[in-house]
Amino acid sequence: MPTDTAHTLGTSRTFWELVERRAALTPDRPVLLQDDRTLTFGELRSGAERTAAGLHDKGVRPGSVVAWQLPTRIETVVLAMALARLGAVQSPVIPFYRDREVAFAVRESGAAHFAVPGRWRGFDHTAMAERVGARGVFEAYDSLPEGDPAVLPPPPASGTDVRWIYWTSGTTSDPKGVLHTDRSLIAGGSCLAHALHLRADDVGSIAFPFAHIGGPDYLVMLLLYGFPAVLFEKFALPESLEGFRKHGVTVAGGSTAFYSMFLAEQRKQPDTRLVPTLRLLAGGGAPKPPEVHHAVVREMGVRLTHGYGMTEVPMITMGSPDDSEENLATTEGRPPEGMEIRIVEGEVRLRGEAVCRGYLDPAQTAEAFDDDGFLITGDLGHLTGSGHLVLTGRLKDVIIRKGENISAKEIEDLLHRHPAVGDVAVIGLPDPERGERVCAVVEQPAGVPAPTLEDLSSYLRAEGLSVHKLPEQLEVVEALPRNETLRKVLKYRLRERYSGTVK
Incomplete structure (x- = not known):
């Protein structure tokens, strides 16, 4: 409390x-x-x-x-x-x-x-x-x-x-x-701080961009409880471990990718605590497979709490260290007092002080809120009897890689101009380190050599696309799967086909 x-x-x-x-x-x-x-x-x-x-x-x-x-x-x-x-x-x-x-x-x-x-x-x-x-x-x-x-x-x-x-x-x-x-x-940061049961003698860490919405979240936490955080201008393991150990970090994390990185380092020396002072990993911003949670707790000997947030609502729910292991592994935690969650036909909608005021574009604001003032998230989920939120998918066609939202349409629009691309669908595939990885499925035009992943990456870089948005996997097909009415590409079939593949 x-x-x-x-x-x-x-x-x-x-x-x-x-x-x-x-x-x-x-x-x-x-x-x-x-x-x-x-x-x-x-x-x-x-x-x-x-x-x-x-x-x-x-x-x-x-x-x-x-x-x-x-x-x-x-x-x-x-x-x-x-x-x-x-x-x-x-x-x-x-x-x-x-x-x-x-x-x-x-x-x-x-x-x-x-x-x-x-x-x-x-x-x-x-x-x-x-x-x-x-x-x-x-x-x-x-x-x-x-x-x-x-x-x-x-x-x-x-x-x-x-x-x-x-x-x-x-x-x-x-x-x-x-x-x-x-x-x-402040409301979003308060939710994070109170859920984690932090103390004045804790030492936190900001190993992600402070320009991310998580930046002020974390700063609010420091100001409320009066403890410090170690800043990492560039986070990489094992190089950053010295900073964690030197300052005695007790709370670390960021997203699923961070958990996996810490876990990989721990496995190099399984009998030695990676950061002796560390007691809690916490984060959000990307899907968290239950097996990752269990592996972290079992092999690193720390608690892991995961939450649900977005740029529009920096903290919606958060797991708490005193939650059951089952809830910590399979849910996104509970909302704080003042955050209303409404499930409408399986879709998560939100209302509360931590919700943004809307968007710069008034038309986008009008589309984002329902008649009762709830933000329409596009995420699918349900609430358990204990009030914990379980997310089951997304309606929005957005890929979340290492906690950052990536628009599939932006990449598709650029690739459509490439001469070796007839049509393309960009999808997110489950990835234990990144949360999701970016996969481009290309429909090849007749008589043109198939592009390589290196070809498309060089092209997208030249077009000014940020490095973190570049596809990490390429699949070339004769025809993309489509429905029989508007011939819309059926991305769910592509996710089903390629979820188990890594290129």
């Missing part, structure tokens, strides 16, 4: 109010750990204020739209909280997105400023920002703009104004801009 302090802090109206209240309680306690650096809660508050003043000097005002595409670093969190202090509208962009997605995000959000890391991991983000016509580009990797906090206007008082624009591919070829408030994100 949440502590009284955590419950009280969870009533904060805004992110900045939450930062200030935590800093007043435990100013000298660490909040962010990275390599040999430590940032305390008090330093987060003061650093964010100085950066807010520096941004103010650049012309950022309450309501200004600022996009940022930055890796998981202390500076990124400080920048995000500086924007929260100003009451700006911030639009995080995943660092590995490239020209197509970035151009769309900065254009559709109307961003007047764009923070980038410069050249990062061999890619020049500043040059890309200039190519796509972004405005107000500035680098914010290892230094941030600073100024005198005396110039700042009062902090925002309302937590129900739209302050965040997140991007999800959904089922369309272009990303959708998801509108969140401080309160919706």
Whole structure:
């Protein structure tokens, strides 16, 4: 159960109010750990204020739209909280997105400023920002703009104004801009924090992009319970194990892919605890096979709790360490107080404070909510007698790979222009490491040599498709299976045919 302090802090109206209240309680306690650096809660508050003043000097005002595409670093969190202090509208962009997605995000959000890391991991983000016509580009990797906090206007008082624009591919070829408030994100993070039964002496870890919707989820958790997290700019095993061990991480995870990576490392030395201090793996964002759950608990000697969330609702349900092993393995956990789940003809619908305000496109918002104000998720499932949610599939044609939504249509639209592709269906196939892998099933035109996976990957890269969306499996067929009415491709037959194959 949440502590009284955590419950009280969870009533904060805004992110900045939450930062200030935590800093007043435990100013000298660490909040962010990275390599040999430590940032305390008090330093987060003061650093964010100085950066807010520096941004103010650049012309950022309450309501200004600022996009940022930055890796998981202390500076990124400080920048995000500086924007929260100003009451700006911030639009995080995943660092590995490239020209197509970035151009769309900065254009559709109307961003007047764009923070980038410069050249990062061999890619020049500043040059890309200039190519796509972004405005107000500035680098914010290892230094941030600073100024005198005396110039700042009062902090925002309302937590129900739209302050965040997140991007999800959904089922369309272009990303959708998801509108969140401080309160919706605080509500989502509170659900995660309280379900996990965390303590002030825990040490967490953020090994995924902070620009993901899970970023503020996790930050809320740190602010509510007053414990630190280790940041990983690049997560890879076994390289990252040193950071987990050095800082004594007790809570780790991210998604099914993370569980599988930890498990694979544990199996190299089955008689030695991988991270001696680790007590809990937790995550969501992708299907979790029950066998993965059982293997982690059995071989790593830790609890594993999995949850259900999406960009539109960062935390819907979450497994709790005191749930039964059966519920932890086969369900997505229970919703928190205030999250309503309605099952309509097998489809999951949601209403509550953590639900987004809709999308940048009003037409998409109108389609996404029913007459009672419930968000139509497109996911299929049912509630058990104990209130746990079981997901059984998805109506949306979206692939979830390592917790990231990938639009099949976007890839299909690009491949349709390839000369060796007559028709194509892109599907997600179950994968123990990724949750799902991307498979392209190509209908080959007559008289044309069959393409190879390398051919299609090179073509898609040249078209500007992000690396994480590239197909990992290719199947070439004479004809795609279709129905007898509108000749629609029957993707479920393809999933049935290729689910057991790996190329």
